[in-house]
Amino acid sequence: MPELELYHNDMSSCSQKVRLTLEEKNLIWKGHHMNLRNGETRSKEYISKLNKNGVVPTLVYGSDIIIESTVILEYLEDQFPENPLRPIKPEHKAKMRLWNKKLDEVLHSSVAIISSCVAFRYQFLEKYNKGQINILIDKIPDEKRREISRDTIFNGLNSNFFEGAVFEFIKIFDELDKHLSKFKFLSGNNYTLADAAYTPYLTRFEHLQLSFLxxxxxxLSKWFSMIKEKENYKKAILNWNNDDYLNLMSLRGKESIKKIKKIISKT
Ligand SMILES: N[C@@H](CCC(=O)N[C@@H](CS)C(=O)NCC(=O)O)C(=O)O
Structure with a gap:
């Protein structure tokens, strides 16, 4: 049997969701850890051979090279049906896919915007000069992502993208809470790919000291407490936590609270 290989990063939310799924399904995998702050995922080699978008995660299994975290989760489920994480009932399956669609279409880029504006921008600003940062940004294959990256790194909490991203989470936290008042998990009463997928996002807000949202x-809080007790949370998230990231997010996150409270007071 071929080996499962994951190109990932310790603190990346998309990598966390794949690791949660691998651990929940009890799969053995080999990791290739990628540094997201020095352009490693934007190298010509990585982009041409493994991930045309220049991001993690990328899953390799034999000759299969799978990109896009949601697609990776579905692929794992199809390739390794044991310990199933897809609900049986069609309406639950549809709900799981709807949650994941929302994540792919809006929430992932929103969390990336918030994280960059609040904290991750300093990983660039403190290490590189403006010219060097622009060179790194220019290696991003997608134009829109280049624009967002430039604006969030250079303008931080004043970025044009920040407020909208915060509102997306205000709305989704409400929606999740309403749903979870009726169901134990995000799609029915069993843990599914949707639960794995949303876990890193709540975790990110906690790391940024923004869990008051x-x-x-x-x-939703009850669901998240239950999720954090699970063994896969320990193996896929806690065991990979990076103190440099955690300290930065905690320090800079606290500084952003005032601005965020002002934004939400408009709702
Ligand atoms: N839609 C993609 C998003 C992947 C993505 O944004 N990955 C981030 C980490 S969570 C990344 O690699 N960023 C590094 C970079 O942009 O250079 C997925 O779900 O796999």
């Missing part, structure tokens, strides 16, 4: 949502 969902803490009063009783059902």
């Amino acid at each position: 969902y803490q009063e949502k009783k059902y």
Whole structure:
């Protein structure tokens, strides 16, 4: 049997969601850790051979090279049906896919914007000069992502993208809470790919000291507490936590609270 190989990063939300799934399914895998701050995923070689978007995660299994975290989760489920994480009932399956669609279409880029504006921008600003940062940004294959990256790194909390990204999470936390008042998990009453997929996003807000945005949502908070007790959370998230990232997110996150409270007061 071929070996499962994952190109990933310790703190990347898309990598966390794949690791959660690998661990929940009890799969053995080999990791290739990628540095996201020195352009490693934007090298010509990585882009041409493994991931045309220049990002993690990328899963390799034999001759299959799979990109896009949601697609990777579905691929794992198809390739390794044991310990299933896709619900049986069609309506639950549809719900799982709807949650994941929302993540792919809006929420992932929103969390990337928030994280960059609040904290990750300093990983560039403190290490590189403006010219060097622009060279790194120019290696991003997609034009829109280049624009967002430039704006969030150079303008931080004043980025044009920041406020909209915060609002997306205000809305989704509400929606998740309403759903979880009726169901134990995100698609029915069993843990599925949707639960794995959303876990890193709540985790990111916690790391950024911004969990006050969902803490009063009783059902969502209860779900997240339950999720954090799971063995896969320990193996896929806690064991990979990077103190440099955690310290930065905690320090800079606290500095952003005032601005975020001002934004949400407009709702
Ligand atoms: N839609 C993609 C998004 C992947 C993505 O944005 N990955 C981030 C980490 S979570 C990344 O590699 N960023 C590095 C970079 O942009 O250079 C997926 O779901 O796999």
